Every structure is written in C-alpha cells, then in structure tokens.
Amino acid sequence: MSARDTLRRNKTAIQETLCGDYLFILNKVYEGKLIIPREYRNLKNINKQHVEGHVVDLVDKLMDKGEDHCKDFLTLLQTDDDVQQTYPELKSILRDTCFLPTPVQVCSADYNDVSPPESKRRKQELLYEVNSRPTGLCVIINNKDFGTGKERRGTDRDAESLAAVFSWLGFRALMCRDQTKDQMERALECFSSQSDLAQLREFNVEEWSGGAFAALRDPPRHGDAFVCCILSHGGKGVVYGVDLQPLSLKRITGTFKPTARSALAGKPKVFLIQACQGAQTQRGVLLEDLQADDASSPCIPEDADVLVAVATVEDHVSMRNIKEGSWFIQAVCQQLKEGCQRGEDITTILHHVNNEVGQREGGRQPGAVKQMPEVRFTLRKRLVLSPHGD
Structure with missing residues (x-):
C-alpha cells in the first residue's frame, strides 16, 4: 500500500x-x-x-x-x-505501517530477537537523572517593594505560581522577599553552599507549603536539579535589588559554578529571570515571504549544565499585569503544567513559552507592544521533569 x-x-x-x-x-x-x-x-x-x-x-x-x-x-x-x-x-x-529505509529493521518479524539499537541507548544516556526526593531546590527572590512608592504589583502572583508548579514537580520551593543587591548575593551564596538555618535567617526565607508561604523549618538540601527564579526590576544584563543596585546575571549564575566536590556538579541549573533588560518597547513586524535555506571525556566544562531564560531580550522592557502576574512567568508555569505531563524536556517547553509570549499584544494596535523572551543554555543532556503530585 x-x-x-x-x-x-x-x-x-x-x-x-x-x-x-x-x-x-x-x-x-x-x-x-x-x-x-x-x-x-x-x-x-x-x-x-x-x-x-x-x-x-x-x-x-x-x-x-x-x-x-x-x-x-x-x-x-x-x-x-x-x-x-x-x-x-x-x-x-x-x-x-513501515516506510523506513531498508537498513532499519523495525518491521521485521525477528525484531524481538534484536538487542536495543545504539540510538536508543544513546537517548537514555542523554537524559539528566532526576530521581532524588525532593527533586531539588527552587529558590525564588521576589523583589516587590523598592521604597519608591510604586510596588511591582502582580509579582506575588508570579511567586505563588512558580512555587505551586515546582512543588508539583517535586521541588522544595523557597522564597526570599525584597532583597538588596548585597542580600541577593549573600543569599545565593548560602543556597549554593547549603548553609544551615542560622545563616539563612537573615534573609527571612519562607517555604511553600499547603498552598501558601510559611517560615522555613528544615535546612535546604540540593537534589538532582536546581532552579533559581529572580523577580525584580532590571537593566541590560542585570537585575536590581530593592536598593536599586545592579547584580549581573553572570554573577548570579557564576555563584553556582561547580567545583569538584560541589553538590551541583554535573547537575542541571535553571535560572528564570523576570526583569526588564532595558527601557525600549518591542514592536511587531509584518513578515514577507522568505526563501528557505537548503543550503565522551571524564571532565566537563565548569560552565556546563546551565540554562538561563530571561523574560525579554536585551535593551527592552518586559510586561507584567498588576493582577494576573507577568507575561513570561505565567507562560512558564502554564507550559510547565502542560509540557511536563507530555514528557517534554525543559528546552522544548521554553520554545512553547517563547511562542506564547511572542503572540501576546500589549497595545490597542497589533504590533505596537510586543515581548520576546530569550533562552540560552549549556545543558549537555535533556532535562525532563515529572509531576510528583498536586
């Protein structure tokens, strides 16, 4: 046929x-x-x-x-x-039905006698192992009150949405509110080194439990993956503490650069940054027809296993609804709910996020106010997160 x-x-x-x-x-x-x-x-x-x-x-x-x-x-x-x-x-x-090239014998009657193909073994090897309980830590820095009379309204909704979805994925969701630049640095260093509760008290760390944030009781421990979410104002390549001092994205990710004995060495580290990256507003563009262009070592790089997803490209603002939360974070949470149930990896899910945010309109005229998130990563394998419960 x-x-x-x-x-x-x-x-x-x-x-x-x-x-x-x-x-x-x-x-x-x-x-x-x-x-x-x-x-x-x-x-x-x-x-x-x-x-x-x-x-x-x-x-x-x-x-x-x-x-x-x-x-x-x-x-x-x-x-x-x-x-x-x-x-x-x-x-x-x-x-x-089989329309594969002849050398691939997937339709052969003797298929059950054939050992698993090398490509299948390679696929299994290219998944990060995410088996710990809990899966890991999800640290949220939620900067709302900058002391200027204007709060980042809607950011609490983002923090709660992130905590709920990552708890659903088996993470312990921890939050620090209204941190200065120095406090952000020190808090991230504490989480990186798994400091005890005494050192974390300075930052008033709260943990998501029973649908709300409450005081942290048990010391945090790293698992098989780490997530860091920064919700704040920002500029080109930086986020701001509530004292309006900038902390670079490189410094944030560099805090978790692994050493030989680090608990996060070889493990995926995901950073979600909800902050403007400049003052410009993105606009839409009408596309014309385009022509298609047809034309293992025992060591890993110290900058490996990192993914950074920023709400917008450099030089531009990001959008936040004062009641519903930001375009980017709400899209991340919704796409995680849908994609993780389908078994999709984190980069595929973030492709959906980019598409969803890119489709949104922020003005009365189509194309007047747009937003385009940016994702960059050095992940060596596919990161697939699975629901652990409600």
Missing part, C-alpha cells in the same frame, strides 16, 4: 491524535522541510475556531504534495522521539 493510501486510511485517527498539540506537529513538519515558510505561516494563521480545522488543513496540504511527502510525514510520525512522546497513540495507529 502506498504512503498516500496509508495516510488516507488512517486519516481520521491521525488527525484526532494530532489535535492534542497542533502547533507542535506544525513546527515539526516545518523543521522537517515538508512545508515551505509561506505555507507554515498560512497554516499557523488560518482563521478557524477549532483545532481540528487546523489539523485537517495540515494533513490535506501534505497529501496534496504527493507520495514522497506522505512517506516523509509518516516516517516523521514513526521515528521522531519527540513526536512519539507527545502522541503515544500514534504507535498503535501506525503499528502495521
């Missing part, structure tokens, strides 16, 4: 499955160069209320392109690890 006939025979089941995350499969199809940029933009922006309509148009577009595109699409559905994790139902739908 041809690939096109196979796709037509299973079309309804495939479409129902892909509706679970339409933008994900659209991006995967685009990355695989099965559609050109103009088609991608048209499919992404079609005016339909229901996701089903978007998925139907995507599948129809691929079927109209002919046998080769249908074959490539089915191969993508069967072989891409991220696709299989996002849509596990596809395995049973396409169980008797």
Whole structure:
C-alpha cells in the first residue's frame, strides 16, 4: 500500500491524535522541510475556531504534495522521539505501517530477537537523572517593594505560581522577599553552599507549603536539579535589588559554578529571570515571504549544565499585569503544567513559552507592544521533569 493510501486510511485517527498539540506537529513538519515558510505561516494563521480545522488543513496540504511527502510525514510520525512522546497513540495507529529505509529493521518479524539499537541507548544516556526526593531546590527572590512608592504589583502572583508548579514537580520551593543587591548575593551564596538555618535567617526565607508561604523549618538540601527564579526590576544584563543596585546575571549564575566536590556538579541549573533588560518597547513586524535555506571525556566544562531564560531580550522592557502576574512567568508555569505531563524536556517547553509570549499584544494596535523572551543554555543532556503530585 502506498504512503498516500496509508495516510488516507488512517486519516481520521491521525488527525484526532494530532489535535492534542497542533502547533507542535506544525513546527515539526516545518523543521522537517515538508512545508515551505509561506505555507507554515498560512497554516499557523488560518482563521478557524477549532483545532481540528487546523489539523485537517495540515494533513490535506501534505497529501496534496504527493507520495514522497506522505512517506516523509509518516516516517516523521514513526521515528521522531519527540513526536512519539507527545502522541503515544500514534504507535498503535501506525503499528502495521513501515516506510523506513531498508537498513532499519523495525518491521521485521525477528525484531524481538534484536538487542536495543545504539540510538536508543544513546537517548537514555542523554537524559539528566532526576530521581532524588525532593527533586531539588527552587529558590525564588521576589523583589516587590523598592521604597519608591510604586510596588511591582502582580509579582506575588508570579511567586505563588512558580512555587505551586515546582512543588508539583517535586521541588522544595523557597522564597526570599525584597532583597538588596548585597542580600541577593549573600543569599545565593548560602543556597549554593547549603548553609544551615542560622545563616539563612537573615534573609527571612519562607517555604511553600499547603498552598501558601510559611517560615522555613528544615535546612535546604540540593537534589538532582536546581532552579533559581529572580523577580525584580532590571537593566541590560542585570537585575536590581530593592536598593536599586545592579547584580549581573553572570554573577548570579557564576555563584553556582561547580567545583569538584560541589553538590551541583554535573547537575542541571535553571535560572528564570523576570526583569526588564532595558527601557525600549518591542514592536511587531509584518513578515514577507522568505526563501528557505537548503543550503565522551571524564571532565566537563565548569560552565556546563546551565540554562538561563530571561523574560525579554536585551535593551527592552518586559510586561507584567498588576493582577494576573507577568507575561513570561505565567507562560512558564502554564507550559510547565502542560509540557511536563507530555514528557517534554525543559528546552522544548521554553520554545512553547517563547511562542506564547511572542503572540501576546500589549497595545490597542497589533504590533505596537510586543515581548520576546530569550533562552540560552549549556545543558549537555535533556532535562525532563515529572509531576510528583498536586
């Protein structure tokens, strides 16, 4: 049976499955160069209320392109690890279908006698081990009152949302309120070195428990991952303490640079920065048609295993609703809730965050006020966090 006939025979089941995350499969199809940029933009922006309509148009577009595109699409559905994790139902739908190159014997009757392929073993090795209980620490520095008569209204909502979602992911969520620049530095150094409770009392550390923050009782201990969230005002490459003194992002991440005996050596360290990076307001731009461009050591670098996600690119402001919280942090929390249940890794989830924030409008006219988060990382493996409970 041809690939096109196979796709037509299973079309309804495939479409129902892909509706679970339409933008994900659209991006995967685009990355695989099965559609050109103009088609991608048209499919992404079609005016339909229901996701089903978007998925139907995507599948129809691929079927109209002919046998080769249908074959490539089915191969993508069967072989891409991220696709299989996002849509596990596809395995049973396409169980008797195989359009893979001949050397790959996934359809062989003798498959059960074959040892796991090297690619599968490599994939398992490229995941960070996140098995500790708790998963690790999530430290939140929540700077709200800068003594200027204007509070960062909405920041408490961000802190609570972060604490709730990372507690759900098995972390101990700890918060320090209204820290000066020097206090931020010293607090981060204490958390890095796992200082005892006596040293942390200066910073009035609170812990999320039972849906609210309360006084810290037990000493913090690092697990298999570390998260640091800074909620404050900021400038280019810096965040401000409540004394309006700047602390550089490099200094923040550098505090957790591991040594040979560090509890965080070789473990993922994620930094989420909700702060402006300048005074400029980003504006939107109308895209024209674009042409696609077809054209293990025993030691690791000391700067490895770090991810920094900043609410906005340099020189620009970030948006915060005084009741609902900031665009960036609220998108992070929502996408973590959805993506972690699908088994997505942190960088994939942050791609969704970038897209969600980038779609938002901050003015009455489309494109007048926009925001684009920025993610950079030196992670060596995929970081997948799993829910531990409510």
